[in-house]
Amino acid sequence: MNKYLIVRFSSFGDIAQAMPCAVIIRQQDPDADIHWLTRKDFYDFVKSLPCIDRVWGLERLHGIKGLISLISDLKKENYTHIYDAHSNLRSFIVCSVLRLNFLKVNIIRRSKNRLRRLLLFWFRKNYFPSPFRGAISYKNPLKKWFSKIDFPPPIELAVETAPLSLPQDFILSSAIVIAPSATWELKRWPLEYWSQLVSSSPGYNFILLAGKDDVECDKIAEDNKKNVLNLRGKLSWVQSAKIISLAKTIISGDTGVMHLADIMGKNTIALIGPTAFGHPTRATSKVIETKVYCRPCTKDGRGRCINAKYKKCLRDISPQMVTNQLKAMQK
Known part of the structure; x- marks a missing residue:
């Protein structure tokens, strides 16, 4: 063996x-x-x-x-x-x-x-x-090691027993997960864009996933109290995986949340900006990106933006573009 x-x-x-x-x-x-x-x-x-x-x-x-x-x-x-x-x-x-x-x-x-x-x-x-x-x-x-290998089908993790504490009337299977933050600021979609995305989509319930230190993300939930469940800093990695596995759609930049959703075969909207190595793999993931001469300019979001318009590659991805893709995925 x-x-x-x-x-x-x-x-x-x-x-x-x-x-x-x-x-x-x-x-x-x-x-x-x-x-x-x-x-x-x-x-x-x-x-x-x-x-x-x-x-x-x-x-x-x-x-x-x-x-x-x-x-x-x-x-x-x-x-x-x-x-x-x-x-x-x-x-x-x-x-x-x-x-x-x-x-x-x-x-x-x-x-x-x-x-x-x-x-x-x-x-x-x-x-x-x-x-x-x-x-x-x-x-x-x-x-x-192996002469012929194919990329495997969507991965299933054994996360069903991970405890979750959600409002009783919250329907997770129809929820949209958003991951507004990232380790490095340079690859974060503007915070105000996230708020606009959520406020322009009153028919959807959103779950906000973020780390305990990403306090700036609270503003998205504060501005949209009726349709955002803020779980910032409240979940383990396994609990986050369970949320992703059960949710309907995931929207994220180049983050771990996006990559896990992708390999699990979830409907995923990936907002790709300055990073060189952040694209998802599966057909269930849809990439939104813009053509800017200076991208990619970083491997993971470290460094500085060299464009005259700060983070132009991400700022040119409008909330309407994401809303349109989200609506298309729900059909």
Whole structure:
């Protein structure tokens, strides 16, 4: 029996996009023992993927000592295959030590294509696939293990038992999930646009998903108290996944919420601005974007806007454009 280890520590969106890889491994090698190494705060989220047999959680606050201790435990597992889906220093250390321990282990790695990134962001020469679909980039390295692989059908997570506390009269199956925030401000659709979108759609009930620190998102709910349920900072990753799985449509920028909705096959509206690697994969996801000479200009939203009109690529996506797409999806 083959034993696989997938290494992806974070983030929520990247883990979501890498999840189909575990499904592919299970399809190609049904008797395999599949493990996943992630950050401790994503442990329950990864564990909700049914095809994963064991999850290893790295507590980042424990630093190098915690990493050494975890590697010591991993050395006992006799892995035959390791997929480094993170390609950072920690994953390199893990894979290097395990390679010394298991001389015949088959290790593959998802390249970050640093040279191509340099050419794109410094010299405006784009040699990446256009559009760049992150989930596909995670899948491609598996071709070194399996001769023929197809992208799997929508992923179902075991989140049905996750507790939710919603108003009794709230119908989740007809709700529209919105995710107004993002880790980096540069890739956030303007807050006032979100308010306009919701206020111009009184016939829909919206659920607002955001992190506990995204207090600016409260204004959307305050301006639209009748049709917005504000769950900012109230849900775990698993509870958020349950909300996404049950909702009718998801609207988001380049965020983990959007990428999870995409790989779950949900009706998704993706608002893509300056980021180079944020496009969804499935046909159920519809992208709204504008042609601006300077995009893409960032890998994940870090950096500064170089356009004379700040965030023009996102500001040119009007609330009416999103409303029209939302209405089209409800037919």
